Amino acid sequence: MQNHASVSYPILSPYLSKYPRVAGAIFQTYNDLLLAQQWTDLDVVDLPSCSRCGFRGRRPQTEATLSVVPCSLAESISISWLTSALKSFHDTEHIYLAITAEDSSIVYYKISPGIVKPPI
Amino acid sequence: MSMITSSNRQSGQRKGGFRRNENNRIYANPLPLIFSPIEHTRIWPSHILLGILGFSSSRIANPHCEGIFDAATRSVWVSNAEDSMTLWRRGFFGKGNLSRSEPSWLARRINARKIAENGLTAEEVTAKRRAERKQFKLDRAQAIAEAAAAAELAFSEGRIITTEETGIVIPSAATWKPHSSTAPKPTVPPPLADDNIEEEEDIPENMEHLQLTLQEAFFLLWTMDCLSVLDPNTNTAMSVQQIWIAFQAAHFPPHLPIDTASILSAHRFDNPFLINYAVYHHYRSLGWVVKNGIKFCADYMLYKRGPVFHHAEFAVVVCPVYEDPSDQESSPFDLQNASPFAWSWLSTINRVNSQVQKTLILTYVTIPARSRIPASLLSTPACLRQYSVREVTIRRFIPARMRD
Numbered sequence: 001m002q003n004h005a006s007v008s009y010p011i012l013s014p015y016l017s018k019y020p021r022v023a024g025a026i027f028q029t030y031n032d033l034l035l036a037q038q039w040t041d042l043d044v045v046d047l048p049s050c051s052r053c054g055f056r057g058r059r060p061q062t063e064a065t066l067s068v069v070p071c072s073l074a075e076s077i078s079i080s081w082l083t084s085a086l087k088s089f090h091d092t093e094h095i096y097l098a099i100t101a102e103d104s105s106i107v108y109y110k111i112s113p114g115i116v117k118p119p120i
Numbered sequence: 121m122s123m124i125t126s127s128n129r130q131s132g133q134r135k136g137g138f139r140r141n142e143n144n145r146i147y148a149n150p151l152p153l154i155f156s157p158i159e160h161t162r163i164w165p166s167h168i169l170l171g172i173l174g175f176s177s178s179r180i181a182n183p184h185c186e187g188i189f190d191a192a193t194r195s196v197w198v199s200n201a202e203d204s205m206t207l208w209r210r211g212f213f214g215k216g217n218l219s220r221s222e223p224s225w226l227a228r229r230i231n232a233r234k235i236a237e238n239g240l241t242a243e244e245v246t247a248k249r250r251a252e253r254k255q256f257k258l259d260r261a262q263a264i265a266e267a268a269a270a271a272e273l274a275f276s277e278g279r280i281i282t283t284e285e286t287g288i289v290i291p292s293a294a295t296w297k298p299h300s301s302t303a304p305k306p307t308v309p310p311p312l313a314d315d316n317i318e319e320e321e322d323i324p325e326n327m328e329h330l331q332l333t334l335q336e337a338f339f340l341l342w343t344m345d346c347l348s349v350l351d352p353n354t355n356t357a358m359s360v361q362q363i364w365i366a367f368q369a370a371h372f373p374p375h376l377p378i379d380t381a382s383i384l385s386a387h388r389f390d391n392p393f394l395i396n397y398a399v400y401h402h403y404r405s406l407g408w409v410v411k412n413g414i415k416f417c418a419d420y421m422l423y424k425r426g427p428v429f430h431h432a433e434f435a436v437v438v439c440p441v442y443e444d445p446s447d448q449e450s451s452p453f454d455l456q457n458a459s460p461f462a463w464s465w466l467s468t469i470n471r472v473n474s475q476v477q478k479t480l481i482l483t484y485v486t487i488p489a490r491s492r493i494p495a496s497l498l499s500t501p502a503c504l505r506q507y508s509v510r511e512v513t514i515r516r517f518i519p520a521r522m523r524d
Contacts, residue, residue: 027192031217032217103214
């Protein structure tokens, strides 16, 4: 990882070496949450059942803590993978799946267990 | 054009013809190389003489941009702000890694500090529009609930009334106006010499870089020689040969050594880099601007001139086809859309793109057989000649409506 990403690299480096296949997705998602989305209280959570790490934090000017699991567009993920991701964050109702692409585009999908009625 | 704007400029100037002319001026060059004709001599114009002999007399201005290869994110990072702007403005190459398209992160941070209410970047304009639309939906839902409650009340009294008779107006998108902001109106501080010095010290470090995909980077350096890629470990420029091998190795599992021998011994023509590069090069050489299509359920979007001019007309889905089916069974890559797809998948993608007025293109790339082509071809881009690229356009046919 390059020198101008010096803010995130020390925090992420143990996870980047532990999960080299998803190192790119982890790095891009963390940078997006920290710098572009401006999340506060951003913590890294190890998710060995999904062979990656996830993130928890708060959006600017909100109180609720949200959970994010990064993945890459090239990966194929299953319902059981999503279920274990949901279970790994113990006290959350839903998680956000961050899908990263090679051009640094990120799309976030909100995943909830069961059927959820749309808000409006 | 700076995205950091002061607040008192006429906002009307930002619309319509002004914006169009500005864009035509800024994005005038479709490629990073600029061709400029040499000045004519008086007696016998040299350009005519050269033209007869078949040579071009234009001078080529090459920006010579520089980027660093990052294997984990499978991309090339351009950190130099001037190179980033050059590559974006001349051909829309790359994407700011903290922005929606053009690298605008620093401008947004500075704008946030300057409390500039009129100078908004693209992301801020979209955020404002989305917030207003959300408020409109809340108002509409509330009005509908009130109308329903009033109707219930009337029904319980024994009358049946219509929506108009309840007297409650349900807002529509055309007539709804955003409420006046409840936040305190931001004031613009009068400019003082001291303030300017403070602001310069306050400018945050630019944490953003322009991210080029491996396909974009290779296209720039191979066809136009306007990009040099540095090795992240040694900070020295890599040769085209090394880059070609490294870009292929980026898709293999991380433990594979990055050298020609291991790439040749793996002997894989279905490397996602090769397939995607065949598609990227195909459309770029035909003049399309090719960008990522993740937001529209597709692999690539094709723009006629660029994202700032008009929405993309086409969405491309890459469907790799194996010449030899046994190659697919032995593949170490998880290639998407390489197997026959279900009608529901096709229908979903077509619907998504029809909603946003885009035409779906299925691009079939034929992967040559390992049994027919020797591995040695993989050491240079010459192997690309073995791939064929064909397109099929998909549009939904509705017999009842399409009578002509």
